[in-house]
Amino acid sequence: GIQVEQSPPDLILQEGANSTLRCNFSDSVNNLQWFHQNPWGQLINLFYIPSGTKQNGRLSATTVATERYSLLYISSSQTTDSGVYFCAIEGSTLGRLYFGRGTQLTVWP
């Protein structure tokens, strides 16, 4: 299967700080999604971004498929941003999302 590596594994920030989360993957991409798993365990869709750049409020994401990486930017972080951020890839084998191990983000007030 596809190898999906996320970094850093843990990130601790003060409220208001900016951060960049990285996702490297080993196959060509048909689908790439970023999710936020909140402290209640819900998986919330952030971006569907197999290529290009998207922005949604304080969050933005960029995928460079030819170089096999994606970045998630969080600006002016808030305590509600805390949780685990997952990158998931669907490669040449359709129908399977391969998840990275996640980045555990903690934002302190």
Added chain:
Amino acid sequence: DTAVSQTPKYLVTQMGNDKSIKCEQNLGHDTMYWYKQDSKKFLKIMFSYNNKELIINETVPNRFSPKSPDKAHLNLHINSLELGDSAVYFCASSQDPGGTEAFFGQGTRLTVV
């Protein structure tokens, strides 16, 4: 009007029991999935159905049997539960089996004692 809903949210049961988790989606999607999240939060696909037909069956013990009565529903039945089955099980759906955005339910936390 939750898009992908699972019941129950929590399930505590004894070893050896049989249990089911239900999933429904109201997005009009053709494809549904079951994923398992282990204690280290690693998510891995178990099954995928497209138009009620099984298209992905990962290496999962045959004690796990998915059933899709229609496109909007995908249930997971687990026989002879073992301690190692304790995990969070997520249902998901997407429009097609490839190249489209997947949406997840809220998860079912299964604890086997």
